[in-house]
Amino acid sequence: HVQLQESGPGLVKPSGTLSLTCAVSGGSINSKKWWGWVRQPPGKGLEWIGEIHHSGSTNYNPSLKRRVTILVDKSKNQFSLNLRHVTAADTAVYYCSREYFFWGQGTLVTVSS
Amino acid sequence: DVVMTQSPLSLPVTLGQPASFSCRSSQSLVHSDGNTYLNWFHQRPGQSPRRLIYMVSNRDPGVPDRFSGSGSGTDFTLKISRVEAEDVGIYYCMQGTHWPLTFGGGTKVEIK
Numbered sequence: 405h406v407q408l409q410e411s412g413p414g415l416v417k418p419s420g421t422l423s424l425t426c427a428v429s430g431g432s433i434n435s436k437k438w439w440g441w442v443r444q445p446p447g448k449g450l451e452w453i454g455e456i457h458h459s460g461s462t463n464y465n466p467s468l469k470r471r472v473t474i475l476v477d478k479s480k481n482q483f484s485l486n487l488r489h490v491t492a493a494d495t496a497v498y499y500c501s502r503e504y505f506f507w508g509q510g511t512l513v514t515v516s517s
Numbered sequence: 518d519v520v521m522t523q524s525p526l527s528l529p530v531t532l533g534q535p536a537s538f539s540c541r542s543s544q545s546l547v548h549s550d551g552n553t554y555l556n557w558f559h560q561r562p563g564q565s566p567r568r569l570i571y572m573v574s575n576r577d578p579g580v581p582d583r584f585s586g587s588g589s590g591t592d593f594t595l596k597i598s599r600v601e602a603e604d605v606g607i608y609y610c611m612q613g614t615h616w617p618l619t620f621g622g623g624t625k626v627e628i629k
Contacts, residue, residue, distance in 0.1 A: 449609065450609055452618040463616050466518075467617075499565055499566070504558075505568050505577060507565040507567070509565055510565055
């Protein structure tokens with residue numbers, strides 16, 4: 405049974421970089437699956453951020469593409485999200501997922517000075 | 518981007534009665550491989566989304582058979598045959614045919 409766990413700072417300053425990691429257990433990041441990030445601003449709906457395949461191929465939401473990087477770290481069985489130049493509009497619960505079936509519990513990231 | 522429009526926004530339901538939600542896409546969700554990548558999720562307050570249905574009508578493991586999905590092209594429906602108390606929350610559709618993947622705005626289900 406695959407489990408995902410997000411980790412990272414809960415508070416990021418405006419114009420800074422949001423960096424999150426998703427640790428995968430009960431399965432290998434090397435499996436031929438897509439590993440994605442989805443976010444949810446407080447009280448709002450779900451927004452797809454992007455995804456990465458075990459091969460390294462990525463797809464990003466064009467609305468965030470210039471600011472987003474998703475990487476896989478096979479040695480640690482995890483993948484990561486970097487979102488640069490953040491503003492208050494990036495405040496959200498961030499979820500990691502394997503093919504949108506297995507999900508992490510989510511982590512709230514607040515952008516504030 | 519493909520716009521996913523869900524209706525109604527809110528749905529008061531009676532325990533034991535059926536419920537139905539609609540999801541419409543701004544363009545066909547039929548992929549070039551012939552499949553239609555339309556998913557349904559359920560999210561309870563404070564919890565992660567849980568996928569219920571994939572590819573229009575396939576129930577995920579552990580999903581009760583009172584949930585069923587149907588539709589084609591641009592019009593899709595999720596039905597609950599008999600609503601139970603645990604079914605409250607928000608239901609989202611998501612299309613996986615076209616990048617970027619997009620979600621509907623959700624239908625909030627509450628017990629009357």
